[in-house]
Amino acid sequence: MATSHNGGNILECVDSSFLRLVDQAHFMAVLASLGAAFFLKDKKWTAFALAVSVFYFIPVYFHCEIKLMDPEFIWRYVIWTLNTCAASAVIYTLMKKELVYFKQALVFISLSVAEIALQAFRLVDIHFFNVEYSTLIYKSGMPTLNNLVVICCYLPLVIIGYRNIQKWIYRSH
Numbered sequence: 001m002a003t004s005h006n007g008g009n010i011l012e013c014v015d016s017s018f019l020r021l022v023d024q025a026h027f028m029a030v031l032a033s034l035g036a037a038f039f040l041k042d043k044k045w046t047a048f049a050l051a052v053s054v055f056y057f058i059p060v061y062f063h064c065e066i067k068l069m070d071p072e073f074i075w076r077y078v079i080w081t082l083n084t085c086a087a088s089a090v091i092y093t094l095m096k097k098e099l100v101y102f103k104q105a106l107v108f109i110s111l112s113v114a115e116i117a118l119q120a121f122r123l124v125d126i127h128f129f130n131v132e133y134s135t136l137i138y139k140s141g142m143p144t145l146n147n148l149v150v151i152c153c154y155l156p157l158v159i160i161g162y163r164n165i166q167k168w169i170y171r172s173h
Helices: 017-039 043-068 075-096 102-129 134-153 155-172
Strands: none
Touching: 017 043, 017 134, 017 155, 043 075, 043 102, 043 134, 043 155, 075 102, 102 134, 102 155, 134 155
């Protein structure tokens, strides 16, 4: 039987292998963004993608361990929320020092606030009200927010493409 890094049963953890695969795909997409930023020698984009990839690595790599040590469904939400808060703080600091693009950082922080609110809503719903209204919202909202964060990682590429298209259009007139 497969075990996690701390000796627990991985099969207890993998409640939804599809969602786990989606999380890993998000991480790989963020790493690809980092590679594109580095290849294009865009320092601000590289700094942003590097920071996001570090904070994406933590929940992806320790996902099973966190779930195995938290059968009561409390600490996982706290840990993931703290990770999101730390990521937002790092991006905010980089934004204040003008080491990342302002608009990209603003979008990321806005998405992080929504993610933190969703995590808190889920925790309160499960433990204090026990009605599980948050199940559908959480299971569709978190992947959506993660998809938007991945898109946010590619915003500089979209802007570069947009500017090149504008130049091409104005040259043809």
